[in-house]
Amino acid sequence: MSAFLKLLARNRLALGGLIVMGLVVALALITPLLPLADPDVTNTADRYLRPLSDGHLLGTDQLGRDLLSRLLWGTRLSLGVGAAAAIFAAVSGAAVGIVAGYFGGRTDNLLMRGVDMLMAFPYILLALAIVAALGPGLVNALIAVAVVNIPFFARNIRGITVGLAHKEFVDAAKLAGMSHARIILSEILPNVVPVIVIAMSTTIGWMILETAGLSFLGLGSQPPQADLGSMLGEARSALITNPHVSVIPGFMILVIVMSINLLGDGVRDALDPRLKSGALSRPMAATRVDRRTRPDREIPTEGLLSLEDLHTQFHVKNRVYKAVSGVSLSVKPGECLGVIGESGSGKSVTALSIMGLVASPPGVITGGAARLEGRDMIGAPYPELRSLRGRRVAYIFQDPLATLHPLYKVGDQLIEAISCHRPISKAEGRAKAIELLKSVRIPNAESRIDSYPHEMSGGMRQRVGIAMALANDPDVIIADEPTTALDVTVQAQILSLLDDLRRERGLAIVFITHDFGVVGQLCDRVAVMYAGRIVEQGPTRPVLDAPAHPYTARLIACVPELGEGKRKLEAIPGLPPSVDDLPKGCAFADRCVKVQAGCMVNDIPLERAGARAVRCLHPETEIAEETA
Amino acid sequence: MSIALQVTDLSKTFPVGKKLFGGARGSVKAVHPMTLSVETGETLGIVGESGCGKSTLARMLVGLLPPTTGTIEIEGAALDTADPAAFGKRIQYVFQDPISSLNPRKTIRQIMEAPLRLLHGMDRAAREERIREIFDSVNLRADFLDRYPHEFSGGQAQRIGIARALAAQARILILDEPVSALDVSVQAQVLNLLADLKREFGLTYLFISHDLAVVEAVSDRIAVLYFGSVVEEGRAEEIFAHPRHPYTKLLADSAPVVGRPLRDPETGQAELPNPLDPPPGCAFAKRCPYATEKCRATAPVLEQIGPDQRVACFHPLPAR
Secondary structure, three states: HHHHHHHHHHOHHHHHHHHHHHHHHHHHHHHHHOOOOOEEEOHHHHOOOOOOOOOOOOOOOOOOOEHHHHHHHHHHHHOOOOHHHHHHHHHHHHHHHHHHHHHOOOHHHHHHHHHHHHOOOOHHHHHHHHHHHHOOOOHHHHHHHHHHHEEEEEHHHHHHHHHHOHHHHHHHHHOOOOOOOHHHHHHHHHHHHHHHHHHHHHHHHHHHHHHHHHHHHHOOOOOOOOHHHHHHHHHHHOOOOOOHHHHHHHHHHHHHHHHHHHHHHHHHHHHHHHHHHHOOOOOOOOOOOOOOOOOOEEEOOOOOOEEEEEEEEEOOEEEHHHHHHHEEEEEEOOOEEEEOOOOOOOOOHHHHHHHOOOOOOOOEEEEEEEEEEEOOOOOOHHHHHHHHHHOOOOEOOEEEEHHOOOOOOHHHHHHHHOOOOOOOHHHHHHHHHHHHHHHOOOHHHHHOOOHHHHHHHHHHHHHHHHHHHHHHOOOOOEEEEEOOOOOOHHHHHHHHHHHHHHHHHHEEEEEOOOOHHHHHHHOEEEEEEOOOEEEEEEEHHHHOOOOHHHHHHHHHHHOOOOOOOOOOOOOOOOOOOOOOOOOOOOOOHHHHOOOHHHOOOOOOEEEEOOOOEOOOOOOOOOOHHHHO | EEEEEEEEEEEEEEEEOOOOOOOOOEEEEEEEEEEEEEEEEOOOEEOOOOOOOHHHHHHHOOOOOOOOOOEEEEEOEEOOOHHHHHOOOOOEEEEOOOOOOOOOOOOHHHHHHHHHHHOOOHHHHHHHHHHHHHHOOOOOOOOHHHOOHHHHOOOHHHHHHHHHHHHHHOOEEEEOOOOOOHHHHHHHHHHHHHHHHHHHHHOOEEEOOOOHHHHHHHEEEEEEEEEOOOEEEHHHHHHHOOOOOOOHHHHHHHOOOOOOOOOOOOOOOOOOOOOOOOOOOOOOHHHOOOOOHHHHOOOOOOOOOOOOOOOOOOOOOOOO
């Protein structure tokens, strides 16, 4: 609750709305206690007194009634009626929506078609019809306004409920023996209440206006009872001669509705989880770079792509998540480097940092360099970075359905990827796109080019993703778990495709994965990451056959491999450390069976010996002799 | 050995493309009539790729989805109502996504209490006692009980999911990809926990997964699903080592294994048949190197081929 208020207070306008609304509500609540004149006593001798006249602070109306008193009593009534209508509409609309969304099928159809019928009439005509049928009066106006607003709630809540009703926790509740009524009340309802509150806070102002509108037309509150709408309606005839009589209630309506709407927007922003997570803040075009020391712009390097002591952090509020702390890697043309690690080990962030693709905020590159043929790309001017992205260094991502645009044909997306970097005619682009699709072994490339992503299977989409990465003949491909979402038969096809491509084209591939089997088959060298650092690196076979770091050894041991039969697995106890609170010394120490006091004192360097390297004081095998 | 779970001719057909009035335009057979049995104390592994009907099968087995045809017998007694509460006491379900199977707005205690109260009508003290026992056996601390699901890692949340399934005191658990959302180091912890619990409580498992190596490591027997049908069934140590169905062989050859040279085990098209327009014969015929006219015309049925092996193929691969 306090977090909610804090979020709300960050929005200045909403805070203003809250204060004004608070004042209005407080005034309405204490109205009966204030020393006011009776709002309904007429005194035609004192008609149309101006504001600030003796005994009448805001003057009097056409019957000589005290305007201040009428205004406060009217506000009280209007607020009450508006709030009552909102609650009535929210409760009945939400009930209809939840029942329709939860049960679905025929129930849904019946209820929602009923709601659709309510929506088929212009709302004011419907309200007028209801009042006409029930007869004028404030209660009937309230009912009319509430009924007119039921569809808004019903449709909103139904949409949310449909999503919730298919969640696994609802299935789990059924299996725990809950009845439908209990599931609706105890599983669904708590999850839709925030939506109901949001919908109410944004519509209550509207309902006050609508009630005032009906009263203005003489269908709501009946004389002499005052509400804001009827005060306006009665003052209408003297609008020119005595404007204050209509301006005062009009101004009150404006103040109420404005402050409610501002407050409602604030409540919505504070409650909506998507807005809270900052999803609406647009990331910058390239990751923010804030390096203490600036490495040389250009130095000769051995590899085609090499990372030097890369540091990438996420700054969220006052916490610093050290996602990548000091990673050095390099790949040569035609080589495939595997980067292996569990979730949160920093393997994807390393890959995204290379081309400045880590979302900022909150990502910041705080140190190191990423060199393509010796030239540092971190902190490069955006136009330079953009011309490199996709042309020299291309990415393949895990989920091709998320990376392909659903509304464009795959061919057009391929052509666009090419034309970003060089001008190309339409016919030439199409021919090149077909050639690309053929190169990733998509059958019937000529007809597939006009397919939309949803018309393809997962494996075919990932081929398109690879074709797109190949579009500009890049030197380096960074593949971030490209086969994790695919079936194993499809995975085998994609892996052999990638392998052929790098041999034919001399591509350097950085392949990020959590699967040792894939690394063992595809990669020449492998780097094992844990808590943002490389703990072991070397040629694939020696590392997999005789791992030096205990983490690598334990990780290999705990993954079942096909053909070993039923057995107990060697689990690693515990969890990886959180990267915002890394321990001193070795990050793996508290899960390691070989841990000694020395492991937890100082940073442990990555010791190199020949082609292999390990970050451990007590490695499983001595790597120096092996690689000799 | 007694039979814990017997499924006879179970199938599920979904209508598709509703017309404005009346029936559906077409139908998709998600699960073709299927007969399976699981012995008490056994783990039956179900493997298959996406779209093979393994989740539909699982949901029918726990009563979340009414079957189109067929019967489910649990420990000799038929369960023919699609009422999860009736199923709940005898067969339970562990979900794939541990976080989304826990209601974000309930504490772990509230989540754990529901099956105890509703299925077994336990009073407060009995519930407290039972929750403590279960939490002990899944290695969770009792102070987790007053926290909310989002505070837990995937592995912990999956333990809570398993604890909830145990609370119902069902003796059969359907494990639907219980570790595929977990990291490999945590995956091994959960798999070992499942093995320990099975021994401790004498449970029977139906373990569904797409990961061949995981299924092989935990199962006694394995059934391979393709396009809604069981194509092969056999002992876990045999089925991938000596597959008799060409599809099982394709799966085994596709699994990445360190040291095996990388090659595409399949030449040509690898798309599943269109479920709206299924082929008349064997669903795998299009991808099968041994397919003949007979395979394309008639669908093979599952037949006993060895002491513990059944296969649905006209031209099974030679035995070892």
